Amino acid sequence: MQGAGPAVCLGNDIDTDVIIAGRYLRTKDRSVWAEHVLEDLDPTLAGRIRGAVIVAGRNMGCGSSREQAVIALREAGVIGVVAPSFARIFFRNAVNVGLPVIEAEVSCTDGAHVAFDLDAGWVEVDGERYPARPLSERMVAILRAGGLVPYWRSCR
Amino acid sequence: MSTLSERILGAPAGKYVDREVDIAFAHDGTGFLAREALREMGVESLPHPERLRLVFDHIVPANTGTTATLQADLREYSRRSGIALSDAGGGICHQVMSEGVVRPGMIVVGADSHTCTLGAFGAFATGVGATDMAAIWASGSTWFRVPETIAVNLSGRLPGAAEPKDVALTYVAKLGMEGATYRALEFVGDGAAGISMDGRLTLCNMAVETGAKAGIFYADAVTIRYLAEHGLSSASPQVPEDCRYERTIDINLADIVPLVAVPHRVDTVREAEDVAGTHLDQVFVGTCTNGRYEDLARFARIVRGRKVAVRTLVAPASRAVLSRAIATGVLADIVDAGCMVATPGCGPCLGVHAGVLGEGEVCLSTANRNFKNRMGVGGEIYLSSVATAAASALAGEIAVPEGA
Numbered sequence: 001m002q003g004a005g006p007a008v009c010l011g012n013d014i015d016t017d018v019i020i021a022g023r024y025l026r027t028k029d030r031s032v033w034a035e036h037v038l039e040d041l042d043p044t045l046a047g048r049i050r051g052a053v054i055v056a057g058r059n060m061g062c063g064s065s066r067e068q069a070v071i072a073l074r075e076a077g078v079i080g081v082v083a084p085s086f087a088r089i090f091f092r093n094a095v096n097v098g099l100p101v102i103e104a105e106v107s108c109t110d111g112a113h114v115a116f117d118l119d120a121g122w123v124e125v126d127g128e129r130y131p132a133r134p135l136s137e138r139m140v141a142i143l144r145a146g147g148l149v150p151y152w153r154s155c156r
Numbered sequence: 157m158s159t160l161s162e163r164i165l166g167a168p169a170g171k172y173v174d175r176e177v178d179i180a181f182a183h184d185g186t187g188f189l190a191r192e193a194l195r196e197m198g199v200e201s202l203p204h205p206e207r208l209r210l211v212f213d214h215i216v217p218a219n220t221g222t223t224a225t226l227q228a229d230l231r232e233y234s235r236r237s238g239i240a241l242s243d244a245g246g247g248i249c250h251q252v253m254s255e256g257v258v259r260p261g262m263i264v265v266g267a268d269s270h271t272c273t274l275g276a277f278g279a280f281a282t283g284v285g286a287t288d289m290a291a292i293w294a295s296g297s298t299w300f301r302v303p304e305t306i307a308v309n310l311s312g313r314l315p316g317a318a319e320p321k322d323v324a325l326t327y328v329a330k331l332g333m334e335g336a337t338y339r340a341l342e343f344v345g346d347g348a349a350g351i352s353m354d355g356r357l358t359l360c361n362m363a364v365e366t367g368a369k370a371g372i373f374y375a376d377a378v379t380i381r382y383l384a385e386h387g388l389s390s391a392s393p394q395v396p397e398d399c400r401y402e403r404t405i406d407i408n409l410a411d412i413v414p415l416v417a418v419p420h421r422v423d424t425v426r427e428a429e430d431v432a433g434t435h436l437d438q439v440f441v442g443t444c445t446n447g448r449y450e451d452l453a454r455f456a457r458i459v460r461g462r463k464v465a466v467r468t469l470v471a472p473a474s475r476a477v478l479s480r481a482i483a484t485g486v487l488a489d490i491v492d493a494g495c496m497v498a499t500p501g502c503g504p505c506l507g508v509h510a511g512v513l514g515e516g517e518v519c520l521s522t523a524n525r526n527f528k529n530r531m532g533v534g535g536e537i538y539l540s541s542v543a544t545a546a547a548s549a550l551a552g553e554i555a556v557p558e559g560a
Contacts (some may be wrong), residue, residue: 013333013421017527022506025185026215026223028192040529059334059367063527064506065269067189067285087271088338088369093285136172138299148287149196152294156198 001100001143003079004115005053007125008045008107010038012057016069016090019061025068033072050077053114055106055125057083061090070094080116082106082123082132095139098147103133118143157397159305161340162317164240164261164280169304176297178262179207180278182289183249185214185508186267188226189286191233194293198382205238211252215509216244216501240295247474247500250274250444255476256386260375260394265292268517270444270524272363276356277383278375278394280340283364303340307401310347312410320355320456321446321522321541322388323407325415330405337367337549342374346397347409348373353382354450361445365422397497413487414556416520417539420528429543434554436516439464440531441545442471442498443505446522449477449486451542456486458546458557459493465552469511471498495549507531556559 017040024036039047054073060083061069061107073081080100094101104123116123118140121132135143145151148149159169167173182190187210189463202208210230218224227244234241242252249266250273258264260278265271267289274281282297292298310325314320327341340362343356351359356373363371373379374394383391414428441447441455452472472478478500481487491497503509505523513519513535522545526537540548543557 015525015527017506017525017530021529021533022508025508026220026226028226029189040533059337062333062367063269063525065186065267065283065285067186067287070285082298085334085335085337087367089283089285092288095288096285136301138172148291152197152291 001118002116003053003100004113005051005079007055007110007112007114008049008052009108009110010054010056012143013059014056015063016061016066017063019069020066020072025066030071030075033068036074037072037076046076051079053079054081055108055114056081058085062087065089067093067097070097070099074099082114082116095142096148098143100143105114106130129155159282159340159399159400159401160278160342160374160394161303161305161370165300165302166264169302171302172299173302174297174299175263177207177265177292179209179253179258179264180266180289180292181209181211181249181253182267182286183214184212184227184230186286186289187230190267190289190293191230193290197290197294199294202237202293205556206321207296208239208293209242210234210239211242211246211249212244213248213501215503216499219509241520245475245499247477248444248447248502249489251448251473251477255474256388257445259383259388260391264299269364270361271367272371273357273361273444275360275363275370275372276353277379278373280370280372282369302403303338305340305342306336307404308341308343309345309404309406310409311345311406312347312408313350314409314412317414317543317559318412319541319543320351320358323409323413323416324359325417325539326407326412327405328362328365328423330459331366333365333421333423334367336363339368339402340370340372341366343373349378351375352450353378354448357405357448358445365524414541414544414545417526419526419536419538422526422539424523428554428556429539431554432556433536434538435518436466436520436553437466437550438511438513438519439466439545439549440504440511440521440523441468441542442473443502443523444473445524446542447471447473447477449480450524452477452481452490453486454542455546456489458543459512459550460489462493462550464494464549466549468495468549469498469504470495471504472500474500489541504531520545520554
């Protein structure tokens with residue numbers, strides 16, 4: 001599982017309310033979530049994260065269990081999310097919707113070229129390589145299948 | 157020797173295990189996504205509908221046509237699948253599950269982050285996302301990584317106007333917003349026995365605000381008495397073993413004073429005295445943290461015979477709580493003091509239904525989260541105990557409750 005793109009850097013403790021606010025949750029229209037993703041942090045972000053790798057600070061995705069947060073990031077075109085630590089429900093949700101999450105401590109600025117290889121266990125920022133914490137075998141299998149729904153179907 | 161989480165999950169910390177779940181629930185906010193995922197998975201019949209629950213609590217009663225339609229679809233699915241539904245007005249999922257459903261030793265998953273609340277019964281209870289919930293509906297089981305455990309060692313008794321919420325804010329401040337990520341918090345020590353079930357539910361509720369996967373009390377005489385009152389008479393106590401904790405934090409309950417978490421972080425906690433006089437536009441009492449009967453009764457005792465000086469919204473956590481508050485006169489005291497009473501549910505806490513804040517408005521809330529814009533764009537949220545909320549509602553500004 002590999003990916004690469006320009007970095008969009010976020011701070012520590014990005015909560016799921018700020019990723020997608022409660023006022024946008026009650027719809028099945030996923031484009032609404034993509035359109036308003038991270039709006040309360042910076043309304044221009046939704047337009048800038050297609051094809052990007054989000055490089056967040058500690059405790060990424062804390063708070064509510066809302067899966068709309070990881071769906072919003074994926075639908076907005078985010079390639080993967082790198083952070084030194086994640087809130088556990090966000091982490092599990094990301095894997096379940098097929099959004100790569102990479103637990104790694106990196107030094108990064110906006111626009112840097114970020115590449116990752118989850119199988120090999122590394123992430124690179126402008127060519128500088130950092131180790132990534134390995135995922136469990138099951139999480140790797142779910143991510144490789146593209147999420148828990150396709151994984152489930154492939155196991156049946 | 158094992159921690160309670162290790163004992164219930166049947167493996168040592170760090171192991172990955174597959175386990176059947178005893179109870180799995182979703183609400184109107186997450187249930188419709190789980191239903192979507194289940195449809196995509198191509199699953200028609202569920203192996204264990206009797207273990208599953210749907211609870212409508214986030215936007216109740218429905219506030220728009222879209223919300224109503226999402227709920228109608230889920231209501232229809234509950235009928236077809238055999239999943240029991242607690243419909244609008246029944247109350248907040250965690251409270252409904254605490255009224256005679258969850259028992260000691262169970263494995264409980266909920267599609268809501270505050271599922272950790274139910275660890276108060278000596279169950280292993282944790283939050284999952286909607287797709288995980290769909291897989292649990294489909295299979296009756298899920299995988300867990302058995303967590304390491306941090307002990308919260310309680311000693312002494314709570315003094316004056318301090319209450320379990322102040323203890324919760326104390327441990328959240330000590331641990332920080334990610335101080336217990338992936339861990340379980342085990343509440344132990346000779347101070348635990350003096351905390352009521354309502355108080356234990358409050359304490360476990362906020363475990364997730366430290367990143368914890370679970371918050372857990374050992375079932376004891378207090379638990380067993382409460383369960384018997386709710387029609388469950390077969391529970392036995394859980395005896396702690398001499399086990400290995402990753403670390404221990406000590407809290408002497410006698411030192412606890414009324415506290416307030418200030419915007420926009422739940423771990424930025426001040427003594428109520430230090431923020432007294434902060435102007436308020438709204439006070440909100442309720443939620444899965446502090447909407448229980450003891451909370452409403454405490455609030456009523458303080459406001460009885462007086463008038464609130466700021467708009468004050470009280471939302472009982474469940475119909476059972478509301479009904480008891482009516483029977484005992486607590487609700488009349490609250491209404492006569494000038495408060496509004498909302499349908500049992502979550503709405504105001506996450507800014508999705510009633511009690512939404514306007515730009516620049518300030519709310520003192522008994523909830524568990526004060527993230528930026530959570531109750532409305534540009535609104536500011538302070539978090540406190542019920543007694544502090546009551547004193548502040550009467551003053552129209554943040555105030556220290558009497559007896560503190």
